Amino acid sequence: MADTTAPVQTAEGGKRRDFLELVTWSTVAIGTAAMVWPLVHQMNPSADVLALASTEVDLSKIPEGSAIKVMWRGKPVFVRHRTAAEIAEAAAVPLSELRHPEPDSARVKKPEWLIMVGVCTHLGCIPLGTAAGEPKGEYGGWFCPCHGSHYDSSGRIRKGPAPLNLPIPDYTFLSDTLVRIG
Amino acid sequence: MASDAEPLVLKSPTLRWIEHRLPIIGFGYQHLVAYQTPRNLNYWWNFGSLAGICLMIQIVTGIVLAMHYTPHVAHAFDSVEHIMRDVNWGWFLRYAHANGASMFFIVVYIHIFRGLYYGSYKPPRELLWMLGVVILLLMMATAFMGYVLPWGQMSFWGATVITNLFSAVPFFGEAIVTWLWGGFAVDNPTLNRFFSLHYLLPFVIVGVVFLHLVALHTHGSNNPVGIDLTKKDKIPFHPYYTIKDLFGLSVFFLFFGSFLFFAPNVLGHPDNYIPANPLVTPPHIVPEWYFLPFYAILRAITFDILFIPAKLGGVIAMFASIGVLFFLPWLDKSKVRSARFRPIYKIFFWLLVLDCFILGYVGANPPEGWLVPLGQVATFWYFAHFLIVLPLLSKLERPLPVPESLSTPVLGRGMAAAPAE
Numbered sequence: 010m011a012d013t014t015a016p017v018q019t020a021e022g023g024k025r026r027d028f029l030e031l032v033t034w035s036t037v038a039i040g041t042a043a044m045v046w047p048l049v050h051q052m053n054p055s056a057d058v059l060a061l062a063s064t065e066v067d068l069s070k071i072p073e074g075s076a077i078k079v080m081w082r083g084k085p086v087f088v089r090h091r092t093a094a095e096i097a098e099a100a101a102v103p104l105s106e107l108r109h110p111e112p113d114s115a116r117v118k119k120p121e122w123l124i125m126v127g128v129c130t131h132l133g134c135i136p137l138g139t140a141a142g143e144p145k146g147e148y149g150g151w152f153c154p155c156h157g158s159h160y161d162s163s164g165r166i167r168k169g170p171a172p173l174n175l176p177i178p179d180y181t182f183l184s185d186t187l188v189r190i191g
Numbered sequence: 192m193a194s195d196a197e198p199l200v201l202k203s204p205t206l207r208w209i210e211h212r213l214p215i216i217g218f219g220y221q222h223l224v225a226y227q228t229p230r231n232l233n234y235w236w237n238f239g240s241l242a243g244i245c246l247m248i249q250i251v252t253g254i255v256l257a258m259h260y261t262p263h264v265a266h267a268f269d270s271v272e273h274i275m276r277d278v279n280w281g282w283f284l285r286y287a288h289a290n291g292a293s294m295f296f297i298v299v300y301i302h303i304f305r306g307l308y309y310g311s312y313k314p315p316r317e318l319l320w321m322l323g324v325v326i327l328l329l330m331m332a333t334a335f336m337g338y339v340l341p342w343g344q345m346s347f348w349g350a351t352v353i354t355n356l357f358s359a360v361p362f363f364g365e366a367i368v369t370w371l372w373g374g375f376a377v378d379n380p381t382l383n384r385f386f387s388l389h390y391l392l393p394f395v396i397v398g399v400v401f402l403h404l405v406a407l408h409t410h411g412s413n414n415p416v417g418i419d420l421t422k423k424d425k426i427p428f429h430p431y432y433t434i435k436d437l438f439g440l441s442v443f444f445l446f447f448g449s450f451l452f453f454a455p456n457v458l459g460h461p462d463n464y465i466p467a468n469p470l471v472t473p474p475h476i477v478p479e480w481y482f483l484p485f486y487a488i489l490r491a492i493t494f495d496i497l498f499i500p501a502k503l504g505g506v507i508a509m510f511a512s513i514g515v516l517f518f519l520p521w522l523d524k525s526k527v528r529s530a531r532f533r534p535i536y537k538i539f540f541w542l543l544v545l546d547c548f549i550l551g552y553v554g555a556n557p558p559e560g561w562l563v564p565l566g567q568v569a570t571f572w573y574f575a576h577f578l579i580v581l582p583l584l585s586k587l588e589r590p591l592p593v594p595e596s597l598s599t600p601v602l603g604r605g606m607a608a609a610p611a612e
Contacts, residue, residue: 048252048255051257051259
C-alpha cells in the first residue's frame, strides 16, 4: 500500500494534503451554500404572488380633473386624469427648484395621465389628494399627513422631509382607455 | 496513543474580556474540542451526533415551512400544495422535512440498538438512557402531530385512530378524547392545537437533548469493549471525532439525498395526497413506517385479559413497549456491558432486531389470517426479551474474558471475570 502519510511535494511546492484540504473545504462551502440558498430564497415572492404582479385599469371611468387609487402588488397606485392647467403648471416648474429634478415629460407617457406608486418616499405613508375633497398640499398635488411632505401635480417632492419624487411604475397603454400596470 | 488537546489560550483581549464574564468559549472548548473520548469508538457511535443534526434539520426546515403553511381545515391541504408548487424551493424544503423525519427515526433507532448491543444503559449511564427514551417519546408525539398537518386522508384518519386510543381509558376515556379534539371529532380545533404543539415539542426535545449531553459528558461515552477506560485510552473529541462525524455526515447526506431527490414519496402514503374527508375512511389505515412495530403491538391484543378489555389491553401493550425501556437498566443486571463478551446475549439481541422487523411487517399489512398469530407471537417475544430473557441471562450467562484496558490483551480463559465498576 502506498504511504499516504509522507508529504508529497509537487513541482510548485504544494503538498498532496494541501490539495485534499482545498477540495474538501470547497465541497463543504459549495454544499453548505446549496443548502442555505433554499432557506433564504423561500422568503422571496412565490409563484402565485408573482402571477398577480400586474393589474389593468379602465381609464374611461376617470373624468378629467379627478383621480383614483388602484391596488398593485399590495400598494396603491394613483391614476390622475390631469387638466390642461395642471399639465401646464407641472411643465413650467424650473428644474432648479426641485429637490429631485425630473421634468414632467419624463414622468408621463401621455401628459393627461399621471400614474404613480402612491407611497410617500419618506417613511411609506399614503399621501392625501387623490379623492375629491382631500387636501392636495401647497403645490396642488398630494400632501402626506404623516410628516408633512408636499408633492406637486407631477408627483414631485416640493416641501417636507421626503427625499424623492413619487415613483413611476412600469405601465403600458393597451388602448386609449386601458392601461396595464406592471 | 492518548493525547490531550492543547489547553485553551485566548489571544484576543476582547475574547478574554468576554470569557472572564461569560465563559461560553471555554464551555464550548471543553465539550467540543478537549472532551476526552474513547479511542476505540466504531461507526455505530456516529449516530448520536447524526441524530442531533437531524433534529436541527427538522427545526430549520420546519420553521421555514411554517412561514407558508395555514393551520385551518379549509386551507391546510391547499397551503401544502402551494408550498410544493409556488414557494421558491418549497418542494425541496417540504420533502427535506418529511423525509427528514424518516431519516431522524432511522438514525435514532440505530442509535438505540447500538446502546442495546453495547450495554450503554448500564451503570453509571441509566439516566442518560432514560433521557433518551424520553426523547424517543417526544419524537413520536411530534412526528404524529406533524403528519396530521397536511390534512390528507391519512392525516385525518391517523389523527382519529391515535386520539381514539385514549377512549380506552376506563371511566374518563370519552372526556379525554373530547378534550384532545376540542370538539366531537377531529376538526379545526384539533388541527390548530396540533400545529401549535408540533412547533413547541422540538424545542422541548432540544432541552432534553441538552440534559442527555450533560449526562453523557459526566461519565463519557461507552465504547465497543464496554469497559471503563483510563486516560491513556482516550483521545480529544477534536479533531478525531469531529472529522469522523463529518465523514459519517456526508455519507448520511448521500443516503438522505437519494430519498429526497429520487424517491421523495416512497416512505409516505399516497392516500395522504387525497384531501381529508370525514365521511370516508380509506380501506387500509397505516401509520408512517416508524410506528409500524408499535401499531402491530396495539393490534396484537385481540382478547380480554382478566378484567382488561382487548381495546384497553392493546393500548397498554403499545405504551408498555416503550415504557419497558425505562426499566432496562434494572432488568439486565449483567455486569458486562458489551455484547462482544456476552455470546448468548448477542444471539438474543439479533433475535430482538428480527422481532422488531417482523412486528413492522405485521403492522404494515391488514390484520388477517396468519399475520394475527404472527403479530401476537412477535409481541410476546418483544416483552419476553426484556422481562424474561434479560433477567435470566443476567444470572445464567457466563461472559467471555473481558480485557482490563484496550492495550492489555486478555490472558487466558481462566481470567474470565466481569470487571466491576
